[in-house]
Amino acid sequence: MDMEFLSTIDRKQDELIKLADTIWEYAEVAFKEYKSAAALTSYLKENDFEIEENVGGLPTAFIASYGSGHPEIGFIAEFDAISDLSQIAQITEQKKDPERTHGHACGHHIYAANAVAAALAVQSYLKKSGKSGTVKVLGCPAEEGGSGKVFMARSGAFKSLDAAMGGHPESMWAVRTRPSLAYCNILYRFDGIAAHAGAKPHMGRSALDAVELMNVAVNFLREHIPYDNRVHYAITDAGGNAPNVVQPHAEVLYMIRAKDNADLDSLRKRVHKCAEGAAIATETTFTSEFLSASSNLITIPALQKNLYQAMAAIPLPQPDEKDIEFAKKMVKTLINRDEKQPLYATELLPIPDVIAPHFGSTDTGDVSWNCPTVQMHVGCWIPGTGSHSWQTVAQGKNGFARKSMLYAGKAFALAAVQLFENPEILEQAKKEHFAKTGGIYEPAMPADVMPPL
DSSP, X not given: OOOGGGHHHHHTHHHHHHHHHHHHXXXXXXXXXXHHHHHHHHHHHHXXXXXXXXXXXXXXXXXXXXXXXXXXEEEEEEOXXXXXXXXXXXXXXXXXXXXXXXXXXXXXXXXXXXXXXXHHHHHHHHHHHOOOEEEEEEEEOOTTTSOHHHHHHHTTTTTTOSEEEEEEEESSBEEOOOOOOEEEEEXXXXXXXXXXXXXXXXXXXXXXXXXXXXXXXXXXXXXXXXXXXXXXEEEEEOSOSOTTEEOSEEEEEEEXXXXXXXXXXXXXXXXXXXXXXXXXXXXXXXXXXXXXXXXXXXXXXXXHHHHHHHHHXXXXXOOOHHHHHHHHHHGGGOTTOOTTSOSSOOSBOOOOSSOOOOOOOOTHHHHHHHSOEEEEEEEOSOTTOOXXXXXXHHHTTSHHHHHHHHHHHHHHHHHHHHXXXXXXXXXXXXXXXXXXXXXXXXXXXXXXXXXXX
């Protein structure tokens, strides 16, 4: 195959690096990524992409399209930062950046830029080959706790795609093979009656007692749920700091996970009964607010194999002397690092024969229910670096991260072009997708839950 189209990324590498760095500098959190979205859409528009904004009712969500007809390949772009994780770039000590409050501790600036890079290369292929087809960049806000892709999916943003691809920063090079769990976040608010805890405790009805009793009930429930289900909670309002007052109000936030949406709905109802029982036992009342949710991630072996072949066909980035010098200093700050680990990931991990379970969740799950989806682990971080840490923010603009972003763009572009050139791969992917979904998508997020704009 003629891979001249990949040279587009080489020619535009300075622009792509600048785009990634700009998003890193904006460091905007969920649903507030106005500058970041504008930078992405402006650049794509300059490169002849048509822009659809306000997708799914989200002001910072967009779809950038080039071409017409099918196959229709989409590259996912995330670009939200993590709140209160400010850090100066390219230094090896923790030090807040005085110019910004938040930080790209999950590397979404790399995620966004590699999607744009891939789209530009596929655009070049379409122009030169004259083939019909469409390439899209799907700007997805609020991945961090906001479930932005779910609102987009509910509006049909991913339904027309023949395949979707996304590349998340990590400390290894691999195709993501493990499915993830469906989840929902629900806030429970309990209300009781205030009273003097010493003089008239019998007059009070403790909302905090209700929260604690609910938590105890859920803890007992854990013995009787499937092994791959999870329930987590955090008391977000304990009713105040005065122990001599019967607390009239208290809140607890629950995250519930299950292997698929059907199991999630069943487990959610059981947790809800724990709240009902706690309210009855304490003679309090409660309300619940459904905050966010996402479906379980569906994996497609045909696309995984295709992406792996593309990654293997392109040389992985190699660290230079400056990268190595930086890494030798940074590793001294990493608590959980294995001394046997290399300074950088420079090998592509094979697709495992046995897929280990994964108990996390991602809103990409809702993309995967709408179309065959595949993801890449982009090895731009020093192995041992913890996600959502100051170290990830500090590494976000270094040379190896930039080279990794460009590599990921090329690998995605090659994987997409292989789908254009070999339609039988897409046909197999669609068969696998239908076998797992039955062609039906029912969001875990209720239709009346709106984004917290």
